[in-house]
Amino acid sequence: MAGFITTWQGGHGSAIADAPAVRDPRWTRWLLIGVSVAFLAVMLVAPLFTVFGYALYQGFGRYFEAIVEPATVSAIRLTLITAAICVPLNTVFGVAAAWAITKFEFAGKSFLISLIDLPFSVSPVIAGMVFVILFGAQGYFGPWLREHDIQIVFAVPAIILATLFVTFPFVARELIPLMQAQGTGNEEASLSLGAGGWSTFWRVTLPNIKWGLLYGVILCNARAFGEFGAVSVVSGHIRHQTNTMPLHVEILYNEYQFVAAFAVASLLAFLALLTLVAKSLVEWRLARLERRDDDEI
Amino acid sequence: MTALSLSRSFPLWREPSPLPGFSLAMGFALAYMGLLIIIPLAALVLYSTGQTPREFLAAAFDPRSLASYRVSFTASLAAAIINGTFGTVVAWSLVRYRFFGRRVFDAMVDLPFALPTAVSGIALTTLFASTGLLGQWLEPMGIRVAFTWLGITAALTLISMPFVVRTLQPAIEDLDHALEEASASMGAGRWQTLTQVVFPVLLPALLTGFTLAFARALGEFGSVIFIAGNMPYQTEIAPLLIIIKLEQYDYLGATAIATTLLVASLILLVLINLLQAWHRRRTTQGR
Numbered sequence: 001m002a003g004f005i006t007t008w009q010g011g012h013g014s015a016i017a018d019a020p021a022v023r024d025p026r027w028t029r030w031l032l033i034g035v036s037v038a039f040l041a042v043m044l045v046a047p048l049f050t051v052f053g054y055a056l057y058q059g060f061g062r063y064f065e066a067i068v069e070p071a072t073v074s075a076i077r078l079t080l081i082t083a084a085i086c087v088p089l090n091t092v093f094g095v096a097a098a099w100a101i102t103k104f105e106f107a108g109k110s111f112l113i114s115l116i117d118l119p120f121s122v123s124p125v126i127a128g129m130v131f132v133i134l135f136g137a138q139g140y141f142g143p144w145l146r147e148h149d150i151q152i153v154f155a156v157p158a159i160i161l162a163t164l165f166v167t168f169p170f171v172a173r174e175l176i177p178l179m180q181a182q183g184t185g186n187e188e189a190s191l192s193l194g195a196g197g198w199s200t201f202w203r204v205t206l207p208n209i210k211w212g213l214l215y216g217v218i219l220c221n222a223r224a225f226g227e228f229g230a231v232s233v234v235s236g237h238i239r240h241q242t243n244t245m246p247l248h249v250e251i252l253y254n255e256y257q258f259v260a261a262f263a264v265a266s267l268l269a270f271l272a273l274l275t276l277v278a279k280s281l282v283e284w285r286l287a288r289l290e291r292r293d294d295d296e297i
Numbered sequence: 298m299t300a301l302s303l304s305r306s307f308p309l310w311r312e313p314s315p316l317p318g319f320s321l322a323m324g325f326a327l328a329y330m331g332l333l334i335i336i337p338l339a340a341l342v343l344y345s346t347g348q349t350p351r352e353f354l355a356a357a358f359d360p361r362s363l364a365s366y367r368v369s370f371t372a373s374l375a376a377a378i379i380n381g382t383f384g385t386v387v388a389w390s391l392v393r394y395r396f397f398g399r400r401v402f403d404a405m406v407d408l409p410f411a412l413p414t415a416v417s418g419i420a421l422t423t424l425f426a427s428t429g430l431l432g433q434w435l436e437p438m439g440i441r442v443a444f445t446w447l448g449i450t451a452a453l454t455l456i457s458m459p460f461v462v463r464t465l466q467p468a469i470e471d472l473d474h475a476l477e478e479a480s481a482s483m484g485a486g487r488w489q490t491l492t493q494v495v496f497p498v499l500l501p502a503l504l505t506g507f508t509l510a511f512a513r514a515l516g517e518f519g520s521v522i523f524i525a526g527n528m529p530y531q532t533e534i535a536p537l538l539i540i541i542k543l544e545q546y547d548y549l550g551a552t553a554i555a556t557t558l559l560v561a562s563l564i565l566l567v568l569i570n571l572l573q574a575w576h577r578r579r580t581t582q583g584r
Contacts, residue, residue, distance in 0.1 A: 022477045024487060029394055036390040039383045043455050044408050046430060047420035097326035104319050105312035114570060119334060121562045123516025125536035126555050130337035133344050138548050140340060164333055187316050197317035226413025228519035233540060246415040253419050265416040272411035280404045
């Protein structure tokens with residue numbers, strides 16, 4: 001048997017047996033690889049090429065002009081502000097929820113985990129709409145807010161709330177399986193050696209989860225930058241004021257300013273590619289840590 | 298029912314633990330989730346009860362709403378079927394075969410999660426427009442994608458693609474090679490082994506991925522509106538109809554459609570949980 005096992009290293013660390021029994025005929029292999037590559041090329045590579053191709057269609061000069069245009073700059077600023085508020089808040093929530101869920105045993109745990117995933121199964125349009133129902137002109141708090149001259153819907157606060165809603169599960173979702181697998185042994189050892197709760201968290205738990213945490217933060221950030229549906233409902237699309245980058249892409253595109261639309265879109269696509277690179281690095285890092293742990297055992 | 302039994306047992310039953318911080322972490326997590334997610338969603342459902350059941354049904358199931366559910370539902374189903382088929386091929390190829398660029402393609406599968414939906418939307422529309430890279434070939438053949446039902450399906454296929462691939466990949470990695478070897482040693486051909494031995498083992502994961510993709514596609518908005526054409530009764534998806542009603546300040550009509558969609562998502566969520574439980578039983582049985 002050993003002779004049949006090649007040194008191929010699987011993407012996730014599994015060596016694959018090359019025995020005839022688990023090996024597909026050559027024509028099957030080529031066919032399936034061909035179909036896969038063609039599918040991914042049409043659905044992923046071609047759209048990506050379109051974005052960068054159109055953005056640079058009229059040269060770098062026009063590209064940069066489109067990006068430094070004041071309306072674009074203010075959209076970029078609003079998107080950065082939104083992400084800067086949403087990502088830390090949802091990170092704190094993710095860590096707190098994962099700590100309570102994975103370090104303790106209590107009734108209703110799996111129900112709670114399902115609830116955390118809820119925003120993933122709710123349409124983004126509904127995610128935005130709930131804040132219109134609460135704070136809009138005809139919403140529950142609408143009259144009160146108008147009396148006190150507080151604007152939430154069609155202003156920055158609702159954009160932040162809608163983004164918080166849709167990016168809510170990302171960090172918790174990455175941390176829960178990771179911390180569940182790690183158990184409570186390290187923390188118990190730290191406490192029994194006299195460390196306090198906070199110092200146990202900062203010095204024992206956090207170093208253990210830092211790569212998974214980073215991964216969740218990266219995904220959360222990508223979604224915060226790119227959310228369209230939820231933000232579209234609550235934004236009001238006021239240029240220079242309530243326009244985020246994805247909304248600005250829509251406006252430019254609908255005005256037939258294709259180069260400008262794709263220029264802004266290319267910034268978001270570039271961030272998406274960076275996200276994928278970061279994700280691959282973190283995954284590679286996690287796999288290496290796992291392998292090291294296996295070796296130590 | 299679940300919520301009731303939960304609220305009764307939740308504060309009462311917790312296993313003792315030497316670790317600190319349960320009340321603080323749980324208190325913060327529940328308060329945050331309640332304020333941001335649960336109360337707003339409950340407010341939405343409550344708002345929709347501000348009309349008589351008759352008015353609710355009239356708004357939720359009038360001909361235009363029904364047409365929008367049909368568009369959303371059939372296009373999501375088509376996208377999930379396309380992803381179920383091609384996603385299985387992609388997952389199998391990525392795990393079992395070694396080819397040039399495999400790692401790059403593997404990383405690229407997550408692109409639809411990272412790429413803003415508006416960007417996917419305008420890119421696909423441009424690609425499939427009559428002058429676009431793909432549209433200029435398809436249109437002479439009589440296939441119009443942009444601004445038709447096919448375009449909606451293409452957009453939904455793109456944004457829900459990672460689900461099938463990412464749920465199948467670990468299942469294929471965990472496949473016990475002894476199963477395939479046993480099947481081959483008993484005289485089964487490779488095709489017979491794949492369809493009768495491998496496929497049934499992968500089925501729970503495939504169905505989970507399929508349902509996740511379907512659920513995601515059902516609520517999608519950003520990538521679709523650019524390519525759909527948005528013709529009422531023909532290419533108007535349900536989430537868009539919600540926005541149209543909101544813009545007309547018809548909050549009640551909007552909440553009626555939203556509540557219907559929300560109920561559909563909750564049913565799918567329960568289904569996904571059941572499928573995942575089945576999947577876990579399948580994978581832990583043999584060990």
